[in-house]
Amino acid sequence: MQNTPSFTVEEATRKLESYCAYQDRCHKEVVVKLKGMRMIPQAIDHIIAHLIQENYLNEERFAQSYARGKFKYKKWGRNRITTELKLRQISHYNIKTALKEIEADYHTVFHELADKKWEQTQGLPPQKRKKKLLDYLLYRGWESHLIYEKINDLAS
Incomplete structure (x- = not known):
């Protein structure tokens, strides 16, 4: 033993x-x-x-700081943050509260991230370029409707 x-x-x-x-x-x-x-x-x-x-353990505070950190440093979208918080058994209410923490900069960060990745894929055929951007953003948890709108804007 x-x-x-x-x-x-x-x-x-x-x-x-x-x-x-x-x-x-x-x-x-x-x-x-x-x-x-x-x-x-x-x-x-x-x-x-x-x-x-004694307030050492606070789920709402944890969810908020987790969401802020993953959004700010790893550039994760709502879907990925929500999934990861659910894996940690965080309540629906606390997840909603946490997502409010990232609302202000959400679209700005999304567009910056998408534009940067689009520039990095220059020289690739258009279909492959779109696929790379789509996969990259989906993996990071960004919503598909935002991604498809952005791809259409960039490709036109």
């Missing part, structure tokens, strides 16, 4: 306070971390309740 250290509830609580203070976390990440520390379900519930009460 592996020699994994065991933690008291107090030790685990302190460790998770630091874990959550370092960067916003979702409930799922915290539960996985606690299970990795071999905590029993009652202890997990107790620690999570404490983290929520």
